[in-house]
Amino acid sequence: xxxxxxxxxxxxxxxxxxxxxxxxxxxxxxxxxxxxxxxxxxxxxxxxxxxxxxxxxxxxxxxxxxxxxxxxxxxxxxxxxxxxxxxxxxxxxxxxxxxxxxxxxxxxxxxxxxxxxxxxxxxxxxxxxxxxxxxxxxxxxxxxxxxxxxxxxxxxxxxxx
Numbered sequence: 001x002x003x004x005x006x007x008x009x010x011x012x013x014x015x016x017x018x019x020x021x022x023x024x025x026x027x028x029x030x031x032x033x034x035x036x037x038x039x040x041x042x043x044x045x046x047x048x049x050x051x052x053x054x055x056x057x058x059x060x061x062x063x064x065x066x067x068x069x070x071x072x073x074x075x076x077x078x079x080x081x082x083x084x085x086x087x088x089x090x091x092x093x094x095x096x097x098x099x100x101x102x103x104x105x106x107x108x109x110x111x112x113x114x115x116x117x118x119x120x121x122x123x124x125x126x127x128x129x130x131x132x133x134x135x136x137x138x139x140x141x142x143x144x145x146x147x148x149x150x151x152x153x154x155x156x157x158x159x160x161x
Contacts (some may be wrong), residue, residue, distance in 0.1 A: 002115045017046055018044075020040070021041070041071060049066060109140075120151075128152045
């Protein structure tokens with residue numbers, strides 16, 4: 001009924017809406033932008049609404065229901081599982097940028113006035129709070145990871161020096 005109001009053949013339009021919606025969801029995996037997914041989910045909701053061929057009065061309610069189910073699917077399953085699996089699989093050999101390369105490198109602790117930093121090459125990085133216990137100025141440490149502006153470090157054993 002709604003397809004007739006818009007003046008399009010329901011079969012052809014439904015196929016195109018489904019194809020474009022799926023394409024936008026697949027593109028969302030690679031570009032990680034929610035705008036593409038929202039448009040794709042809107043097309044899925046439109047597809048489901050037109051597929052049921054309900055009167056115009058009920059179409060708005062059914063569209064909102066399909067859209068809510070689509071967003072629930074997107075934010076619970078797609079973002080949390082599919083996007084992470086694909087990104088982990090495709091980007092596992094990707095070049096690590098900037099400070100992400102610091103993991104595994106050694107540095108020296110600089111502790112002055114309550115702040116604890118690690119000097120690694122020419123860079124001075126803040127040390128994460130849980131790692132600060134037992135560290136003193138001049139200690140040699142190995143950077144385990146660097147994220148959110150903080151370096152997680154472990155004290156280097158004497159025999160590794």
